[in-house]
Amino acid sequence: MMRYVRDPALWLTTLVVLVAGVWPLITRSATTREDMFLILMFVTLASSLNIVLGYTGYVNFGHIVFFGLGGYIGFYLIAEKGWHVIPAALAASLGVVLFAAILGGIILRLRGAYFALATIGVNEAVRSFIVNWDAVGGAVGMEMNFSRYQDYGGPMNALWFAYILLLIVTLASVLLSYFVRTSKFGLGLLAIREDEDAALVLGIPAPKAKTIAFALSAIFPAIVGTLFFFKNGNIEPGDAFRLHMSVEGIVMIMLGGYGTVMGPVVGAATYERLRGFLLTSPLFKNLQLAFAGVLLLLIIIFVPSGVVGWLRNRFPKVRRILA
Amino acid sequence: MDVLLASLVDGLLIGFVYGLAAMGLTLIFGVMDVVNLSHGALIALGMFGVYLLFTGLGLNPYLGLLIVLVLGIILGMILYAIAIHPLLDGPHLSTLLSTFAVSMIIIGVGTMLFTSTPRNIDINLGSMVLGPVRLQGTRVVAALVAILVATGLYIFMYRTHVGKSIRAVANNRDAAELVGIPSVRILAFSFGLGTMLAMVSGGLIATLFPFSILSGGTYELKSFVICVLGGLGNPTGALLGGLILGLIEGLIPVFMPVGWTPVIEFTLFVLIILIRPSGILGAR
Amino acid sequence: MSVILEVDHVTKRFGGLVAVNNVSFQLYEGEILGLIGPNGAGKTTLFNCINGVYTPEEGRILFKGQDITGLPPYKVVRMGIARTHQVVRPLNELSVLENVVVGACYGRENLSLEEGRRTAEEVLEFVGLADKRNVLAGKLNVAEKKRLEMARALAARPYLLLLDEVLAGLNPTEVARMLHVVRKIREEGVTILMIEHLMHAVMNLSDRIIVLDYGSKIAEGTPKEVANNPKVIEAYLGDPDLALSLVEERT
Ligand SMILES: Nc1ncnc2c1ncn2[C@@H]1O[C@H](COP(=O)(O)OP(=O)(O)OP(=O)(O)O)[C@@H](O)[C@H]1O
Ligand SMILES: [Mg+2]
Numbered sequence: 001m002m003r004y005v006r007d008p009a010l011w012l013t014t015l016v017v018l019v020a021g022v023w024p025l026i027t028r029s030a031t032t033r034e035d036m037f038l039i040l041m042f043v044t045l046a047s048s049l050n051i052v053l054g055y056t057g058y059v060n061f062g063h064i065v066f067f068g069l070g071g072y073i074g075f076y077l078i079a080e081k082g083w084h085v086i087p088a089a090l091a092a093s094l095g096v097v098l099f100a101a102i103l104g105g106i107i108l109r110l111r112g113a114y115f116a117l118a119t120i121g122v123n124e125a126v127r128s129f130i131v132n133w134d135a136v137g138g139a140v141g142m143e144m145n146f147s148r149y150q151d152y153g154g155p156m157n158a159l160w161f162a163y164i165l166l167l168i169v170t171l172a173s174v175l176l177s178y179f180v181r182t183s184k185f186g187l188g189l190l191a192i193r194e195d196e197d198a199a200l201v202l203g204i205p206a207p208k209a210k211t212i213a214f215a216l217s218a219i220f221p222a223i224v225g226t227l228f229f230f231k232n233g234n235i236e237p238g239d240a241f242r243l244h245m246s247v248e249g250i251v252m253i254m255l256g257g258y259g260t261v262m263g264p265v266v267g268a269a270t271y272e273r274l275r276g277f278l279l280t281s282p283l284f285k286n287l288q289l290a291f292a293g294v295l296l297l298l299i300i301i302f303v304p305s306g307v308v309g310w311l312r313n314r315f316p317k318v319r320r321i322l323a
Numbered sequence: 324m325d326v327l328l329a330s331l332v333d334g335l336l337i338g339f340v341y342g343l344a345a346m347g348l349t350l351i352f353g354v355m356d357v358v359n360l361s362h363g364a365l366i367a368l369g370m371f372g373v374y375l376l377f378t379g380l381g382l383n384p385y386l387g388l389l390i391v392l393v394l395g396i397i398l399g400m401i402l403y404a405i406a407i408h409p410l411l412d413g414p415h416l417s418t419l420l421s422t423f424a425v426s427m428i429i430i431g432v433g434t435m436l437f438t439s440t441p442r443n444i445d446i447n448l449g450s451m452v453l454g455p456v457r458l459q460g461t462r463v464v465a466a467l468v469a470i471l472v473a474t475g476l477y478i479f480m481y482r483t484h485v486g487k488s489i490r491a492v493a494n495n496r497d498a499a500e501l502v503g504i505p506s507v508r509i510l511a512f513s514f515g516l517g518t519m520l521a522m523v524s525g526g527l528i529a530t531l532f533p534f535s536i537l538s539g540g541t542y543e544l545k546s547f548v549i550c551v552l553g554g555l556g557n558p559t560g561a562l563l564g565g566l567i568l569g570l571i572e573g574l575i576p577v578f579m580p581v582g583w584t585p586v587i588e589f590t591l592f593v594l595i596i597l598i599r600p601s602g603i604l605g606a607r
Numbered sequence: 608m609s610v611i612l613e614v615d616h617v618t619k620r621f622g623g624l625v626a627v628n629n630v631s632f633q634l635y636e637g638e639i640l641g642l643i644g645p646n647g648a649g650k651t652t653l654f655n656c657i658n659g660v661y662t663p664e665e666g667r668i669l670f671k672g673q674d675i676t677g678l679p680p681y682k683v684v685r686m687g688i689a690r691t692h693q694v695v696r697p698l699n700e701l702s703v704l705e706n707v708v709v710g711a712c713y714g715r716e717n718l719s720l721e722e723g724r725r726t727a728e729e730v731l732e733f734v735g736l737a738d739k740r741n742v743l744a745g746k747l748n749v750a751e752k753k754r755l756e757m758a759r760a761l762a763a764r765p766y767l768l769l770l771d772e773v774l775a776g777l778n779p780t781e782v783a784r785m786l787h788v789v790r791k792i793r794e795e796g797v798t799i800l801m802i803e804h805l806m807h808a809v810m811n812l813s814d815r816i817i818v819l820d821y822g823s824k825i826a827e828g829t830p831k832e833v834a835n836n837p838k839v840i841e842a843y844l845g846d847p848d849l850a851l852s853l854v855e856e857r858t
Contacts, residue, residue, distance in 0.1 A: 059416050110596060112415055113358045113555070117547055118596045124544060125589035132582045139582075184712050184720045191709045194698035201658065201692070202759060203684035203713030243540075247423055254420060259700075290431025296424035300417050301409050 009323035010178055013261055017043070017174050020269070021167040033163050037231070039272045040170040044224050046252040046264035047177045048217045053250060054259035055186060056213045057193030058108065061246050062119030063221065065126050068240030070096045070222025071229040072136055078230055079144040084151065085162065089226040096222035097215050104214030108207070111196070120243065127241035141236030162231045166224065173220040178261045178323060180216065189213055251296050257308030261323040266307055325455045330573040336462040338569020339469040340527045342562040344542055345549035346473065347520030353556030354493040354513040356415065357407060360422040362521050363543025364429035369395065369525025370534045371437060377444055384444055385468065388526045392519055399518025403511040433536035443533040465527045472523055473562055489513050548592045554602020608635040611767055611798050612657070617666030619656050626652040627663065628822035639799045641813030645842055648819040650802045651693055654769050658690050659683040670767070687715045689765035691756035693772045699745030706744045706755055707731055707762045714763025727762055734758045734788055750781040757788065768792065770801040774808055782808065806852040810834065818842065
């Protein structure tokens with residue numbers, strides 16, 4: 001335990017998320033809050049994905065399925081069953097973790113490109129299934145009655161409430177990532193990433209470890225899904241299972257630093273800010289996607305270890321504070 | 324019964340085009356172990372290539388295809404140099420991301436130039452009646468062109484020196500290098516061929532359905548399904564996989580709402596990867 | 608002396624190829640057993656059957672009286688069998704120390720991260736890699752990678768150590784160093800089964816030797832007996848260099 005308390009990297013990580021996340025609460029600005037909501041959301045998605053992608057080395061293009069399914073379960077419980085958002089989010093998380101554990105047990109047998117392709121298939125299969133499922137609104141999705149927000153003291157308060165919950169979730173998700181990274185379990189995951197067969201021979205129960213990592217990576221996206229669609233007041237399959245968002249998550253991880261705790265945080269924040277800037281700049285507005293593409297290409301070719309990875313390699317001294 | 328037959332034949336015809344697209348994807352995977360995530364964007368590029376030549380220069384779409392074919396090979400080789408070659412020896416995540424980046428660039432620029440409003444190429448080749456089945460001319464021609472290109476590719480791969488070198492590199496790059504095959508040039512050219520196949524099939528699809536710069540995604544996913552059906556890396560399998568997918572797409576609407584087609588396709592996709600990763604044709 | 612490992616009529620096939628053919632032998636506690644044979648004889652495959660990478664089609668493998676046939680490799684390590692790979696497999700992006708910590712933490716003693724680190728430091732000292740502890744494993748040279756393989760296996764604190772050609776590719780100084788390490792391991796009471804092509808080394812180190820050819824065991828005995836066995840010479844005829852060095856060992 002003392003080992004953690006004394007670790008400056010833990011404190012730095014917590015502090016960064018906390019300071020940035022509390023900012024909108026101080027300024028009381030709704031626009032800052034909306035901007036920050038997206039950033040925190042992506043920090044959570046990227047951090048959790050990093051457990052599978054960065055630590056275990058499995059390229060998951062379907063991470064967003066956890067977000068989408070969680071969103072659907074949570075939203076359904078809130079909008080149709082009148083649940084409070086907290087128990088709804090927890091139930092969503094539980095359901096999705098179960099789903100991930102079962103799915104992981106099946107598809108983590110695949111390696112390399114086969115795994116990556118299978119995750120695309122799973123995301124698309126689930127999305128097209130939901131599109132056809134009338135009980136959850138099919139292709140049009142579901143809307144929430146505005147009066148639902150009354151339970152939280154009106155829409156304005158509900159949005160702030162959702163934001164605070166998201167901040168807590170983001171913090172929890174970054175901490176989870178930290179504890180996994182610095183644990184014996186995490187070391188086992190890294191070994192799997194480097195060479196799974198060698199890891200097996202060294203004594204790592206890879207099938208179990210991978211499945212646990214996969215399930216852990218599903219906990220928080222499911223909650224974030226519930227919060228996001230609760231805030232929006234509606235949900236539809238196109239928004240919930242956007243393959244593109246999974247890939248954006250991967251881009252953020254690469255940008256910040258694959259396999260590090262801080263990497264996804266830095267990457268998500270940078271990417272989101274950059275996108276916000278590009279979207280509002282008249283010059284790049286229409287070219288933002290292309291611009292992001294060029295950026296991604298440059299990173300992969302020239303700084304494959306990302307910002308944090310690069311710092312860690314370049315200045316070994318910062319390793320102590322930058323996990 | 325007639326409905327079923329018509330639907331099946333229709334599916335089969337489109338299946339050839341799907342198969343052609345998937346051949347591009349599977350060829351690249353087979354030769355260099357790269358899953359090309361810019362495949363869909365390249366398909367869309369092919370669509371717009373034919374479309375622009377048609378609306379801008381009044382060029383017949385099938386002649387336009389010829390130009391797209393040449394441009395495809397050149398573009399593919401350029402893409403290889405930029406986005407594949409520097410990363411070939413890295414983890415496979417790098418090329419997944421670099422090809423995805425290429426896709427973002429193509430779609431980003433494409434959206435700016437062409438917006439995302441649907442277009443279509445207005446040609447009508449009438450229709451022909453075969454027994455109880457009425458076939459649309461454009462579909463028959465598209466299928467024929469696809470067969471032509473696939474046959475051409477087949478002959479190229481098995482009869483020419485370059486084609487044989489490609490197969491040698493696909494088999495074992497190091498061994499190929501040892502016997503003096505310039506593997507870098509071969510890899511670049513293979514990527515060119517894969518790109519060409521994507522773009523040509525895109526051009527063909529453009530003569531059949533309305534499309535936008537974003538349409539490629541759907542066909543990319545179909546190509547994945549087909550490649551897995553036929554065995555990743557196996558071009559002949561891809562053609563067959565295309566036919567199977569075409570048949571499934573023709574068949575499903577007869578029995579259930581069209582909306583279920585993707586559910587069945589993707590479930591099948593995941594199941595096949597799990598149970599027979601070498602494809603339904605492949606040896607175990 | 609008690610039997611620590613018993614290989615009982617083990618057969619492993621790859622399609623039509625019988626890589627290990629009905630092989631039986633016993634290994635006694637504390638001994639060094641050499642496993643030799645021409646290229647492709649099935650030596651590595653036999654290792655893979657013992658430590659659970661492959662499940663043999665026929666036969667059983669007993670370790671300390673327990674049937675371990677078909678157990679996955681990570682369970683076999685827990686029971687106390689560790690191995691090195693013929694083709695080194697360092698975890699490239701992890702440091703040398705972390706590589707060995709993995710071995711310690713997931714080995715027989717199932718250590719915590721802190722205990723694992725302590726064991727790893729000791730083992731690195733033991734094999735002479737301590738000054739490289741913070742280097743990325745991928746950056747080591749071949750000889751160092753071989754010692755890393757050895758260190759990772761030792762960190763598991765095995766009762767039985769399977770060494771697959773740990774001397775191959777080393778220069779004479781490095782060979783001498785490695786042999787020294789192997790002797791020290793044996794002094795600590797670890798039983799060793801070693802595959803080796805370097806004849807003078809096996810002949811010197813081993814208490815007994817068994818010989819595989821085309822998957823079958825063709826000879827077993829003391830180094831001297833084996834070196835004088837005509838069947839063994841014949842098996843090695845395809846490989847004149849080895850045959851010669853075998854003959855040179857005859858005394
Ligand atoms: N995974 C596998 N699939 C198919 N064949 C295999 C496999 N592993 C080994 N073989 C074959 O089994 C035979 C025995 O191989 P093995 O590696 O066990 O030989 P070895 O005695 O260790 O040889 P060497 O001295 O060269 O290391 C060889 O013919 C080899 O080609
Ligand atoms: Mg061997």
